[in-house]
Amino acid sequence: MNNGFSIPRFRLPILVSAIGAHLPQWPHSLALATALNAAAKLGVLPADNLAQLEGRCFVIEVLDVGGQASFNYYKGIFRPLFKVPEVPDLCFRANLSAFLQLLVRQEDPDTLFFNRELSIVGDTELGLLVKNMLDAIEWPPLPKAPIFRH
């Protein structure tokens, strides 16, 4: 379901992750938590599913970028965590291309998981809930700009 454009599978040079890992990680966490709160406010994320995230902490790790975002969901708000939890409730790990392919629904998360391009560690049921929540989001159609055409 790629609406005419596709994201290739790629891996950023090791240098990128070497540098990325030494940069402060809190901006990623802040940006992601802000985006999630905006999505929740828009009603894109179903309230009954959100309630099941209460009190849980999450880590998203983009391996080839060397970046990490960690946040929790507490009292109905996504909050960035400035210290990465040692044992998060759920951790997704993948390279940037896999995350981008997931985001635009070009690839199926199970496919990426089977191919070992996506790792999900932690509370499996929570992982399934988050995966299915993201799958159920009705994104608005992409703009018909030339960049999105063949």
Place this chain on the structure above:
Amino acid sequence: MPRQKIPQLICPAGSLPALKAAVDYGADAVYLGYRNDTNARNFAGLNFDQKAMLEGIRYAQSRGRGVLMAINTFAQPGRAADWQHAVDGAAGLGVDAVILADVGLLDYASRRHPGLRLHLSVQGSASSYEAVNFAHREFGIRRAVLPRVLTLAQVEMVIRNTPVEIEVFGFGSLCVMNEGRCWLSSYATGESPNTVGACSPAKYVQWDRSPGQMTTRLNGILIDSFGDDEPAGYPTLCKGRFEVDGETYYALEEPTSLNVLEILPKIASIGVAAIKVEGRQRSPAYVAQVTRALRAALDELARDARHFHVKPEWQAELARVAEGSQVTLGAYNRPWR
């Protein structure tokens, strides 16, 4: 030249975007379920609440496609009313058929809603024409979904001896193909598709990573461990690797997907009414990819059955989303009986 009659394409919908993808890419009907244990894909965050259900049914039916509702688990003691309400709800929503497995529920549906079209679920485990005809005689089922245990010759035998339409699986993850009768999940967790609507429920699954290795446990039972470059499968007992007589291997079955593209002309010629794609638990991306490939193949078959050949791009698209990235014809071409 008369066009070859081709089977309907029945696609999975675990969410509204998946349903729309199936319809947009050419499914003749979608199958879906409520967000509870009345269907065999009762996973966290999956399936349809009332609002999404209404919109999904409207989306499909307004485009001339069917909606089949799976209520294919077995009513649990003391809670039969939950399953009966699900059937009443489906009838009220105007779905094109309900897919049932439990004979008690089939009986209820046939008496309470005589106009409601009934399909016998694969979980009903009817693998002979006698079983199919019994459900037809007693409950008036119009279609039966066959378990994936039969050879194509055996499927043909069923079709020749029943007035009931026959639906077979065309693509998707294979289980041990003993639908409705498998106890492996219950053995490990006490819960199974028939009882709670999920095989190997996620709350019992633990994936652990250590350098160079990932292990999978189901309720504490080690079922597999993967090197970093090895493909993974679903965390079910049947897909585990176990030590048997000093050898460690997929003792029950390899993680693989069924794919019937190669035998599509034969499936159509023996009179299969519909082929079903497995995977309500999969994402809209999977549904789009599989529906698109199978639609193209079926259209090609309808256009010119005699010169039908499988195009590499269809196979490539299906192989990409297959579990274990490998596909099989399963029992359909089994030489032994």
